[in-house]
Amino acid sequence: MLGLRNPIRLIPALFLCAIAVGTLLLSLPFATAQETSAPILTAFFTSTSAVSVTGLIVVDTPTYWSVFGQVTILVLFQIGGFGIMTAATMFGLMAGRGFGLRQRMATQVERSRLESGDAVSVLKLVLAITIIVEGVVAIALATRMWLFHGMTPAEAAWDGLFHAVSAFNNAGFSTHSDSVMGYQNDVYILGPIMCAVILTALGFPVMQDIRANGFSWRRWSLHTKITVAGTGALLLFGFVSILVAEWNNPATLGPMAIGSKVLNAAFHSVMPRTAGFNSLDVGGFHDETLMVNYLLMFIGGGSAGTAGGIKVTTFFVIFAIVLSEVRGRRDAGIFNRRFGSALERQSLSVAVMAAALILASTTYIASISELALQDILFETISAFATVGLSTGITADLPPTGQLVIIALMFVGRVGTITVATALALEARDRSYRYPEENVIVG
Amino acid sequence: MLGLRNPIRLIPALFLCAIAVGTLLLSLPFATAQETSAPILTAFFTSTSAVSVTGLIVVDTPTYWSVFGQVTILVLFQIGGFGIMTAATMFGLMAGRGFGLRQRMATQVERSRLESGDAVSVLKLVLAITIIVEGVVAIALATRMWLFHGMTPAEAAWDGLFHAVSAFNNAGFSTHSDSVMGYQNDVYILGPIMCAVILTALGFPVMQDIRANGFSWRRWSLHTKITVAGTGALLLFGFVSILVAEWNNPATLGPMAIGSKVLNAAFHSVMPRTAGFNSLDVGGFHDETLMVNYLLMFIGGGSAGTAGGIKVTTFFVIFAIVLSEVRGRRDAGIFNRRFGSALERQSLSVAVMAAALILASTTYIASISELALQDILFETISAFATVGLSTGITADLPPTGQLVIIALMFVGRVGTITVATALALEARDRSYRYPEENVIVG
Numbered sequence: 011m012l013g014l015r016n017p018i019r020l021i022p023a024l025f026l027c028a029i030a031v032g033t034l035l036l037s038l039p040f041a042t043a044q045e046t047s048a049p050i051l052t053a054f055f056t057s058t059s060a061v062s063v064t065g066l067i068v069v070d071t072p073t074y075w076s077v078f079g080q081v082t083i084l085v086l087f088q089i090g091g092f093g094i095m096t097a098a099t100m101f102g103l104m105a106g107r108g109f110g111l112r113q114r115m116a117t118q119v120e121r122s123r124l125e126s127g128d129a130v131s132v133l134k135l136v137l138a139i140t141i142i143v144e145g146v147v148a149i150a151l152a153t154r155m156w157l158f159h160g161m162t163p164a165e166a167a168w169d170g171l172f173h174a175v176s177a178f179n180n181a182g183f184s185t186h187s188d189s190v191m192g193y194q195n196d197v198y199i200l201g202p203i204m205c206a207v208i209l210t211a212l213g214f215p216v217m218q219d220i221r222a223n224g225f226s227w228r229r230w231s232l233h234t235k236i237t238v239a240g241t242g243a244l245l246l247f248g249f250v251s252i253l254v255a256e257w258n259n260p261a262t263l264g265p266m267a268i269g270s271k272v273l274n275a276a277f278h279s280v281m282p283r284t285a286g287f288n289s290l291d292v293g294g295f296h297d298e299t300l301m302v303n304y305l306l307m308f309i310g311g312g313s314a315g316t317a318g319g320i321k322v323t324t325f326f327v328i329f330a331i332v333l334s335e336v337r338g339r340r341d342a343g344i345f346n347r348r349f350g351s352a353l354e355r356q357s358l359s360v361a362v363m364a365a366a367l368i369l370a371s372t373t374y375i376a377s378i379s380e381l382a383l384q385d386i387l388f389e390t391i392s393a394f395a396t397v398g399l400s401t402g403i404t405a406d407l408p409p410t411g412q413l414v415i416i417a418l419m420f421v422g423r424v425g426t427i428t429v430a431t432a433l434a435l436e437a438r439d440r441s442y443r444y445p446e447e448n449v450i451v452g
Numbered sequence: 453m454l455g456l457r458n459p460i461r462l463i464p465a466l467f468l469c470a471i472a473v474g475t476l477l478l479s480l481p482f483a484t485a486q487e488t489s490a491p492i493l494t495a496f497f498t499s500t501s502a503v504s505v506t507g508l509i510v511v512d513t514p515t516y517w518s519v520f521g522q523v524t525i526l527v528l529f530q531i532g533g534f535g536i537m538t539a540a541t542m543f544g545l546m547a548g549r550g551f552g553l554r555q556r557m558a559t560q561v562e563r564s565r566l567e568s569g570d571a572v573s574v575l576k577l578v579l580a581i582t583i584i585v586e587g588v589v590a591i592a593l594a595t596r597m598w599l600f601h602g603m604t605p606a607e608a609a610w611d612g613l614f615h616a617v618s619a620f621n622n623a624g625f626s627t628h629s630d631s632v633m634g635y636q637n638d639v640y641i642l643g644p645i646m647c648a649v650i651l652t653a654l655g656f657p658v659m660q661d662i663r664a665n666g667f668s669w670r671r672w673s674l675h676t677k678i679t680v681a682g683t684g685a686l687l688l689f690g691f692v693s694i695l696v697a698e699w700n701n702p703a704t705l706g707p708m709a710i711g712s713k714v715l716n717a718a719f720h721s722v723m724p725r726t727a728g729f730n731s732l733d734v735g736g737f738h739d740e741t742l743m744v745n746y747l748l749m750f751i752g753g754g755s756a757g758t759a760g761g762i763k764v765t766t767f768f769v770i771f772a773i774v775l776s777e778v779r780g781r782r783d784a785g786i787f788n789r790r791f792g793s794a795l796e797r798q799s800l801s802v803a804v805m806a807a808a809l810i811l812a813s814t815t816y817i818a819s820i821s822e823l824a825l826q827d828i829l830f831e832t833i834s835a836f837a838t839v840g841l842s843t844g845i846t847a848d849l850p851p852t853g854q855l856v857i858i859a860l861m862f863v864g865r866v867g868t869i870t871v872a873t874a875l876a877l878e879a880r881d882r883s884y885r886y887p888e889e890n891v892i893v894g
């Protein structure tokens with residue numbers, strides 16, 4: 011069976027199925043608040059955005075969709091998020107059972123301690139983490155919304171649950187037209203969301219490693235070390251940059267008290283890394299803040315989780331290679347470990363293919379619309395990295411532009427896990443090697 | 453002697469000297485048409501732009517500078533261009549004489565057929581090529597300007613010489629306020645300039661290889677093959693993209709006859725690769741054309757020549773690595789040769805450092821000015837890659853922004869040749885190797 015031989019190829023098909031079913035459900039008349047069928051492109055875009063846990067929207071979630079529509083969206087991004095976690099687990103199983111995945115993939119996932127014997131416990135763990143974290147966050151948010159934001163218990167429960175699931179899966183959908191801007195002074199709303207996002211954006215192998223080894227740096231895998239330290243560095247960089255750049259911006263942090271400035275800069279250092287909620291008006295950001303966001307979104311979060319982007323490890327592997335090269339070292343590496351040369355090439359390839367895809371999409375959308383280039387670039391990076399932040403142009407994109415964004419969300423979500431790997435499944439053992447010859451570069 | 457041990461470190465110092473002398477000369481009262489001393493920043497900017505053969509300007513060359521000033525600029529970019537050629541030769545000599553440069557550098561330059569024994573003939577060749585090409589182009593341009601553009605013989609001779617030297621050295625300076633836009637329908641002006649630029653932008657090792665082996669593909673070094681084939685591919689890509697994107701643009705190709713559209717699209721496929729003349733209004737380009745220009749400028753021309761950017765070889769080495777990775781090959785390579793792993797890392801490092809420098813500069817300039825982000829990005833890439841094209845914001849940059857552009861031109865010119873190499877001069881033979889450990893990326 012083709013599917014068994016290369017089960018990795020099932021993943022895109024499964025995601026496509028989920029998107030198709032979602033499109034169908036969202037096209038039903040009673041999915042919209044007006045009880046008129048949504049245009050097929052709107053349903054397709056929203057379904058893809060939900061399943062890929064991106065959160066870009068062409069229509070306003072709370073006013074355009076009915077309760078049925080909103081529940082459908084919630085289910086879609088929960089399925090999407092769970093699918094990613096499960097896929098990561100599957101790779102671990104395949105690696106353990108020798109389904110013919112190339113050695114590299116096997117080695118990597120094994121090293122991340124996803125082994126065949128752990129199968130059931132790993133699936134249980136995904137479920138347990140999902141239920142516990144979503145439950146705790148939902149209760150925290152719902153309580154706060156009920157007691158301090160004038161909601162009825164039913165409203166608060168729905169709102170809390172929706173934002174908790176959205177945060178846990180890094181989906182970025184909100185039941186508020188202005189995302190969480192209405193809570194920009196409430197640390198008890200933004201705080202739990204930030205915590206859920208930071209935790210899940212580490213990726214499943216890291217959570218697994220922390221569960222097995224606690225916070226013992228020495229016992230962590232290199233993957234966990236780079237992801238955790240890198241996440242810390244990126245959050246600090248984002249926090250300081252946004253705080254400094256936006257401090258006086260009347261459209262964002264300017265009018266706020268110092269405590270709120272700090273809270274919202276912290277929140278917006280977490281969100282571009284994949285979650286996509288916004289407590290500030292992204293369209294009001296200074297250009298230099300957009301640049302910082304481009305970088306943070308492009309890098310994204312941890313591997314094999316709900317986060318998107320090229321991933322923290324990819325970025326820091328490249329960073330370490332450049333540093334080793336500049337320092338004239340024989341090996342590239344970090345934390346007293348050196349990288350294999352296959353890893354170096356894979357990191358380079360992931361980053362270059364992502365950049366090429368984003369630049370080509372941006373160029374294409376620029377050629378079919380009059381939108382500002384910097385906003386288009388923000389949108390394409392946000393879509394590819396399944397972030398979901400926007401300067402506000404999503405609904406103004408021409409239909410083919412929206413199709414490009416749909417393709418970016420899909421490729422960004424399933425691509426870095428499967429497309430490159432699937433393409434590379436052919437055997438690597440060619441007997442003849444060409445002679446080596448080098449060239450002058452730079 | 454420190455200088456003898458690491459003669460590579462002399463290059464930045466020599467360039468700084470030339471820039472300082474140029475700044476001094478351009479600060480003299482009679483260097484300006486008004487006979488009042490130019491502001492020091494203006495003189496510094498212009499001198500750096502000329503020595504680095506960039507061509508970005510903060511004042512209008514023909515109206516602001518006197519004949520003395522213009523001659524000074526001409527001499528500066530001729531010295532700059534010759535300096536680069538000589539530096540490339542120097543590396544060849546050092547490699548042959550074992551001055552302690554790291555093996556990699558030595559190997560590369562040797563393979564490019566710059567060997568110690570060739571020293572004198574190589575220097576002669578640089579001089580001969582310079583004089584012959586500049587002479588032929590100058591005569592062609594001057595004749596055309598005299599006979600068909602109503603200039604006196606003296607005016608035509610000066611104009612022809614200035615543009616020929618500027619084109620040969622990829623400097624991009626012009627004695628016309630609108631660069632060569634006045635000749636946009638004259639293939640006998642644009643043609644010779646294009647030819648000179650394409651030839652010299654190949655870089656000296658390629659010219660040397662062609663001189664030694666003619667147009668025999670089989671006998672060419674891998675460096676020459678990649679540079680020539682890559683240049684062809686990039687020119688074709690640029691030509692088609694610009695022709696299609698600008699065909700109806702009323703600010704550029706729109707009003708032209710078909711022949712002129714083709715000529716100017718061809719001209720502007722050559723110029724962003726390093727030369728920086730413009731026959732069209734760059735500020736009027738569509739956004740998608742700007743994107744194409746970003747890419748072409750960033751890549752630049754051939755190594756060890758007057759071209760800037762990360763270089764054609766660097767780009768195609770990375771391209772080949774990604775392609776090999778996607779196809780699941782054991783080795784990365786092209787044209788039946790495989791790359792060494794040091795080459796792969798060096799290419800990655802050059803590209804990543806260039807991108808980081810450009811992004812950081814763009815972010816900084818965005819934070820101190822209200823200029824459009826897309827124009828700032830165009831300017832920083834143009835400066836780093838020593839291209840000299842501009843959407844027209846150079847003179848509007850705040851003083852610290854101009855200093856950043858000056859730094860980019862300098863680093864872009866001498867950096868890719870020397871800075872990284874100088875940093876890497878420390879020995880690579882460390883006895884202890886850390887154990888290998890890999891991570892999940894993407």
Ligand SMILES: [K+]
Pocket residue numbers: 063064065180181182284285286396397398
């Ligand atoms: K998201």
Ligand SMILES: [K+]
Pocket residue numbers: 505506507622623624726727728838839840
């Ligand atoms: K130039």
